[in-house]
Amino acid sequence: MKPTAPNWREIVASKLVSPEEAVALVKDGDWVWTGGWTSVPPQLCAALAARAGQVKDVTIVNFLSPFNWDRPEVLAHWKVITGYCSPFDRKAAREGRIEYVPVSQFREGKMPPGLDHIDVALIPISPPDEDGWCSFGSGVFFGPTVSSIATTLVGEIHENFIRTGGGNRIHIDRFARVCEYTLPPAQAPIPPRTEETELAANVICTLVANEIVYDGATLQFGIGDVSAALPVFLEEKHDLGVHTELLPGGIPDLVEKGVITGKHKPHHVGKVVASALGQVPPEDLARINGNPTYELYDFTHTDDIRLLLQIENFIAVNNALAVDLTGNVSSETQGPLVYSGTGGQAVFAIGASTAAGGSVIVLPSSTLVGDTRHTRIVAGHAPGTVVTVHRGFVDYVVTEQGIAKLRGKSLRERMAELISVAHPDFRGELKAEANRLYGITI
Known part of the structure; x- marks a missing residue:
């Protein structure tokens, strides 16, 4: 595991754009993976949600998402599917505004049925090392499998992402566009124990x-x-x-x-x-x-x-x-x-x-x-x-x-x-x- 390249912005210069420019790749009818839990890219999700009135018939696919897709301006135009409800979409799933797909089948290299159609994947990643390898940080989740089936990958680069062994890496060449995460570190919504x-x-x-x-x-x-x-x-x-x-x-x-x-x-x-x-x-x-x-x-x-x-x-x-x-x-x-x-x-x-x-x-x-x-x-x-x-x-x-x-x-x-x-x-x-x-x- 090599450390982040000091000149990583130079390495990604040809792909580095704003979040709004990055999600401009999403087009009418696309199915878009937006991640799960700690593998959700908040700025890309917010930029994509802002396009709800501009792009038609988009399907958002996620799994235990800390990003709130239960927004009238989004659901008026798009369909949202989750394979695991979070506190943000639980009420919407119960009331039929968001589709819940029960998922319990996991086979290496294959997305679960119902979550297996992906055109564009929005993925948070670390900066690349000197050889161009990025990590998925502290949450790999479905990253490698989604990356193998999606036509287009869009990355959100987090400088604080850790690196580990295993399957926790992806090459920067796989991404069509990337943006840099500039907000405070995202926190998963975990309520305190009583x-x-x-x-x-x-x-x-x-x-x-x-x-x-x-x-x-x-x-x-x-x-x-x-x-x-x-x-x-x-x-x-x-x-x-x-x-x-x-x-x-x-x-x-x-x-x-x-x-x-x-x-x-x-x-x-x-x-x-x-x-x-x-x-x-x-x-x-x-x-x-x-x-x-x-x-x-x-x-x-x-x-x-x-x-x-x-x-x-x-x-x-x-x-x-x-x-x-x-x-x-x-x-x-x-x-x-x-x-x-x-x-x-x-x-x-x-x-x-x-x-x-x-x-x-x-x-x-x-x-x-x-x-x-x-x-x-x-x-x-x-x-x-x-x-x-x-x-x-x-x-x-x-x-x-x-x-x-x-x-x-x-x-x-x-x-x-x-x-x-x-x-x-x-x-x-x-x-x-x-x-x-x-x-x-x-």
């Missing part, structure tokens, strides 16, 4: 670290309040590996202490593998930058189930909105209303459960909405609720009340396990509902 959630997460992560994670295991950390807090609780373990989608904070500490070595992984031995960095503090970012231990790859690589099934010591730790008494997990809808998306949760759970019996779902046992407490271990999911992970691929459910061990258990045994980790205020009600809905007495 005090109650933080307390629950501490107990849950302690249970997972002490009772489920074992020396030599390879871990996946799901996005969310609880699972992303796990690394700090793993300091007593040995020779862990990491193969994940989003890399949480705290990993560099574990690498430097020898807790994470990756020596038992079947592929990418000795490397920390992810597609993007999650909520990582600046000091972690500095230690990852240029460090050959860290490899970032395309989402279609990290989440390819054919690869995951080869990890014989795999533990996948993911969050949920609710779990029913038989173990079915809902993580993407509230009743019939979309909340987020499947993302990689389903494939990681299937891969870990099949390869190692290591599919772990973590969540607080209840949540407080206003002054009313609601159970998150439910008798049955509300009508229209999407099951993100089938109960057959859920081995453990962990709340601050304890660990429910579901693998190989009958329905009666599963219900007893799950009721035991529900909030005490709801256990009597759940026992009654188990009898009413399923005819099972607990």
Whole structure:
């Protein structure tokens, strides 16, 4: 990994234009990829949105976007598709202004069905090194795959982007035009954890670290309040590996202490593998930058189930909105209303459960909405609720009340396990509902 070339502006001089000139390449009828999460180019998106009345029949394609496309002037002229709802487009997807495509199939080198038609791709990149190579920064996501299928690439250059190993690079020659990002560093919209959630997460992560994670295991950390807090609780373990989608904070500490070595992984031995960095503090970012231990790859690589099934010591730790008494997990809808998306949760759970019996779902046992407490271990999911992970691929459910061990258990045994980790205020009600809905007495 070579550093940024001091004269990088000279290298890109023939392509360097304003954001408005860069997106002028978008023409009537184009499908435009605008990225996901930390791989969204804010200035290019804003410049493109300003052209909504000038270009006809454009389709915007994104995935967990922190840029707000829910604008009347945009939706009056264009169609917007997302494969994973963010806080900005959740309401629009629920009300039909933005199209949501459920995505759970990831195969290396292929965009998921429904997101696989791209004419122009807007991609944030680092400045080039002296050989012309740029990085995708801290978020590779679908960058390499999108770049291989899009007819035209438009880049947004961020001077502060880090460089890593893996598939985290693209040559400047692939870009028709680039602009330079000149605003303050973009921040992903991550709401802070409540005090109650933080307390629950501490107990849950302690249970997972002490009772489920074992020396030599390879871990996946799901996005969310609880699972992303796990690394700090793993300091007593040995020779862990990491193969994940989003890399949480705290990993560099574990690498430097020898807790994470990756020596038992079947592929990418000795490397920390992810597609993007999650909520990582600046000091972690500095230690990852240029460090050959860290490899970032395309989402279609990290989440390819054919690869995951080869990890014989795999533990996948993911969050949920609710779990029913038989173990079915809902993580993407509230009743019939979309909340987020499947993302990689389903494939990681299937891969870990099949390869190692290591599919772990973590969540607080209840949540407080206003002054009313609601159970998150439910008798049955509300009508229209999407099951993100089938109960057959859920081995453990962990709340601050304890660990429910579901693998190989009958329905009666599963219900007893799950009721035991529900909030005490709801256990009597759940026992009654188990009898009413399923005819099972607990």
